[in-house]
Amino acid sequence: MRSVSQKATPDASRRSETARRAILTAALDLVGRVGYAKLTIEGIATAAGVGKQTIYRWWPSKGSILFDAFLSLTTDQQDGALPDTGDLAADLKLVLRATVDELQDPGFDLPMRALHTEIVHDPVLAADYATRLDEPMRELKRDRLRAAQRAGQMSEDVDLDVAVDLLFGPILNRWVQRTGPLTHEYVDLVVDTALRGLKP
Amino acid sequence: MRSVSQKATPDASRRSETARRAILTAALDLVGRVGYAKLTIEGIATAAGVGKQTIYRWWPSKGSILFDAFLSLTTDQQDGALPDTGDLAADLKLVLRATVDELQDPGFDLPMRALHTEIVHDPVLAADYATRLDEPMRELKRDRLRAAQRAGQMSEDVDLDVAVDLLFGPILNRWVQRTGPLTHEYVDLVVDTALRGLKP
Amino acid sequence: MRSVSQKATPDASRRSETARRAILTAALDLVGRVGYAKLTIEGIATAAGVGKQTIYRWWPSKGSILFDAFLSLTTDQQDGALPDTGDLAADLKLVLRATVDELQDPGFDLPMRALHTEIVHDPVLAADYATRLDEPMRELKRDRLRAAQRAGQMSEDVDLDVAVDLLFGPILNRWVQRTGPLTHEYVDLVVDTALRGLKP
Amino acid sequence: MRSVSQKATPDASRRSETARRAILTAALDLVGRVGYAKLTIEGIATAAGVGKQTIYRWWPSKGSILFDAFLSLTTDQQDGALPDTGDLAADLKLVLRATVDELQDPGFDLPMRALHTEIVHDPVLAADYATRLDEPMRELKRDRLRAAQRAGQMSEDVDLDVAVDLLFGPILNRWVQRTGPLTHEYVDLVVDTALRGLKP
DNA sequence: GAGTAATCGAGACGGTACGTCTAGTCTTCCA
DNA sequence: TGGAAGACTAGACGTACCGTCTCGATTACTC
Numbered sequence: 001m002r003s004v005s006q007k008a009t010p011d012a013s014r015r016s017e018t019a020r021r022a023i024l025t026a027a028l029d030l031v032g033r034v035g036y037a038k039l040t041i042e043g044i045a046t047a048a049g050v051g052k053q054t055i056y057r058w059w060p061s062k063g064s065i066l067f068d069a070f071l072s073l074t075t076d077q078q079d080g081a082l083p084d085t086g087d088l089a090a091d092l093k094l095v096l097r098a099t100v101d102e103l104q105d106p107g108f109d110l111p112m113r114a115l116h117t118e119i120v121h122d123p124v125l126a127a128d129y130a131t132r133l134d135e136p137m138r139e140l141k142r143d144r145l146r147a148a149q150r151a152g153q154m155s156e157d158v159d160l161d162v163a164v165d166l167l168f169g170p171i172l173n174r175w176v177q178r179t180g181p182l183t184h185e186y187v188d189l190v191v192d193t194a195l196r197g198l199k200p
Numbered sequence: 201m202r203s204v205s206q207k208a209t210p211d212a213s214r215r216s217e218t219a220r221r222a223i224l225t226a227a228l229d230l231v232g233r234v235g236y237a238k239l240t241i242e243g244i245a246t247a248a249g250v251g252k253q254t255i256y257r258w259w260p261s262k263g264s265i266l267f268d269a270f271l272s273l274t275t276d277q278q279d280g281a282l283p284d285t286g287d288l289a290a291d292l293k294l295v296l297r298a299t300v301d302e303l304q305d306p307g308f309d310l311p312m313r314a315l316h317t318e319i320v321h322d323p324v325l326a327a328d329y330a331t332r333l334d335e336p337m338r339e340l341k342r343d344r345l346r347a348a349q350r351a352g353q354m355s356e357d358v359d360l361d362v363a364v365d366l367l368f369g370p371i372l373n374r375w376v377q378r379t380g381p382l383t384h385e386y387v388d389l390v391v392d393t394a395l396r397g398l399k400p
Numbered sequence: 401m402r403s404v405s406q407k408a409t410p411d412a413s414r415r416s417e418t419a420r421r422a423i424l425t426a427a428l429d430l431v432g433r434v435g436y437a438k439l440t441i442e443g444i445a446t447a448a449g450v451g452k453q454t455i456y457r458w459w460p461s462k463g464s465i466l467f468d469a470f471l472s473l474t475t476d477q478q479d480g481a482l483p484d485t486g487d488l489a490a491d492l493k494l495v496l497r498a499t500v501d502e503l504q505d506p507g508f509d510l511p512m513r514a515l516h517t518e519i520v521h522d523p524v525l526a527a528d529y530a531t532r533l534d535e536p537m538r539e540l541k542r543d544r545l546r547a548a549q550r551a552g553q554m555s556e557d558v559d560l561d562v563a564v565d566l567l568f569g570p571i572l573n574r575w576v577q578r579t580g581p582l583t584h585e586y587v588d589l590v591v592d593t594a595l596r597g598l599k600p
Numbered sequence: 601m602r603s604v605s606q607k608a609t610p611d612a613s614r615r616s617e618t619a620r621r622a623i624l625t626a627a628l629d630l631v632g633r634v635g636y637a638k639l640t641i642e643g644i645a646t647a648a649g650v651g652k653q654t655i656y657r658w659w660p661s662k663g664s665i666l667f668d669a670f671l672s673l674t675t676d677q678q679d680g681a682l683p684d685t686g687d688l689a690a691d692l693k694l695v696l697r698a699t700v701d702e703l704q705d706p707g708f709d710l711p712m713r714a715l716h717t718e719i720v721h722d723p724v725l726a727a728d729y730a731t732r733l734d735e736p737m738r739e740l741k742r743d744r745l746r747a748a749q750r751a752g753q754m755s756e757d758v759d760l761d762v763a764v765d766l767l768f769g770p771i772l773n774r775w776v777q778r779t780g781p782l783t784h785e786y787v788d789l790v791v792d793t794a795l796r797g798l799k800p
Numbered sequence: 801g802a803g804t805a806a807t808c809g810a811g812a813c814g815g816t817a818c819g820t821c822t823a824g825t826c827t828t829c830c831a
Numbered sequence: 832t833g834g835a836a837g838a839c840t841a842g843a844c845g846t847a848c849c850g851t852c853t854c855g856a857t858t859a860c861t862c
Binding site: 436437454508513514517519520521523526527529530534537538552558559561562563566568569570571572573574577579580586589590593594595596597598 | 635636637660697713717718719720721723726727729730734738746749757758761762763765766769770771773776777778779786789790793794795796797798
């Protein structure tokens, strides 16, 4: 796996994999322990036992470190595909309940919020996020919905991206803005109501 | 209007209204001109022609300044109520189109993103935001939906908060994550699809 | 007793003697407890239970407060005249030993050093010091030496100011620069050697 | 030449000699132009084109900067030894007249007073001053007086330190306290009178 | 294998901003 | 009106990080 974006100069073949991993691990560890606001490059370097220059050589911004760190966190648990038991509502509820559980695990919540902050202000990072993290996940979701369409459980004329947004948008928004509790009940309500609009 | 949170000590009755307004104006102006990342308390103080201590005396964090600044921005344009022409879909599209237009106006987008960032990391501020900004707006939205229920245009058994989330969540989420363009067409699609699920 | 120098405006007849005394006492107390470097007008005002303005109204500088405070410290113990037992050397040793003892008493040493610092940099204060504190003392010293001249114990052609400087200068200088210990032995040596040059 | 005192941590071998010299020069320049009271570390850093941290890294206090600055000022003009023409009085007058001239040159007077102020309040600095500046000079003075003893112009039983204090103490004291003008006549009087006490 | 070129840990550098502290002024209310 | 209280503008304090830089010491390719 390669870093988000990198200067042309350094010869990547010589890159120390040890240092790279130490930096990403330290970044994740620190963002969980001291929080995003107090996460500093200097702190990451020290915690990783690495010179500051080694970080600046390979990453253009704090956000890109977080991105790579996050990437290394999620790619380990690549599911492959969403469950398909034939019961669309049940499958979606399963996935979304797992999502809110994850979002409430501090080890995932804090880095995710940190990355989120960077994305909000950095369009380049946002694009990278969209391409490398969001889009693959979104494709899996669309796949599942496409299957539902083929099974006659979902209207054919629904835009799949809108459908995904309708299902996941409310939950993510509630997570971000903390406008209410992220319970399984809420997930179920959203899925049921949204599906009523998606059914044929 | 009172500030977000304030230390017990200072005597608020002696507070300089001139300084307060200058600070909020300068904060809004600066966040729009230099961006959130380069927004500094020192910069706000200088731009407002105010001593740093005056800021630290009355606001506990940069986020709370932004909050107050944002509050002073929105309370000027209090709508009172959402439009009600009898056509729910049209009314919602009108409101949401206005929302996305606003979210794409740099003078609103940048401060909003800045405030957003603070909210993501500061639960206290998030609670304040929920109470003082989000909830009043949400109440207006619920009112319009309640009227639709009474007019038989919306199912009676729908949770109004879930309905609001279903309509606004996808849009806000796309704004935050920049996962796609915020067009009027997208708004219309979301409204139409969501309403299908909300109809009786 | 009046303050060192004062603005023309305030009507001194209305001045609160209570506040004045509280300020001078607090100044002396604080300079002894926290040291000169950390002596602040604000601190004096708080310790004296007095508004800052009351200080600024009546004293032009921190040095002038110290001066007045010091004045109130020394005028209580006005001796009147130096001892005259007929034995010039013994009398001088007595006075100078008392002086070095005083200079080594923290309650006197610290305020004295503080005042000293102000004098070094403020010619106006230096002049005031010379006139109101140094000169009266110097006059007493000259008196004693004049008596010695009359008694034939000291040469008639010696400049009395030079004589005083010769006797007190070395001791004060050693106190200021801490170039050596201020012992009674040192005092005796200085007196004996200096007197050899002053004798007829 | 090394700085007054330095933290154990920083690696002195990496110290920038350019920055060090710029800081000392700026300190001397500023103390002469704006005076000691308005001499700030921030000002020195700016004038020297140096980061504040570079100053704080190598000097523990403003006084120690002044000390080093002063040291760099005086070591350039190392005399080696006091003049010895055989005429003790004339030689001393020459030296002391030069001293008072120097003390009245603003380029020397102001930094000297500034350093003096720090010494009065900082025993550590005072010790450093005594060892590195005062003692070497004093040794030269003692040398000259020792030569005078060998030449039979000065009593053998006089403590040389007391003799030095008797000659220089009055002058320095008058400089510090401004109790009178520092003229060549005064110098001559002090030398003549003191020498009367020091002769065999 | 020796030479060489780039990365590595380390940390000093010129800067900027932090949050605190004090200066000296101004305003309000009390006695 | 003087005094207690304390908010105000201004700006220095000493600290923390930024991103750049230079320094040997590995370390991995090239010849």
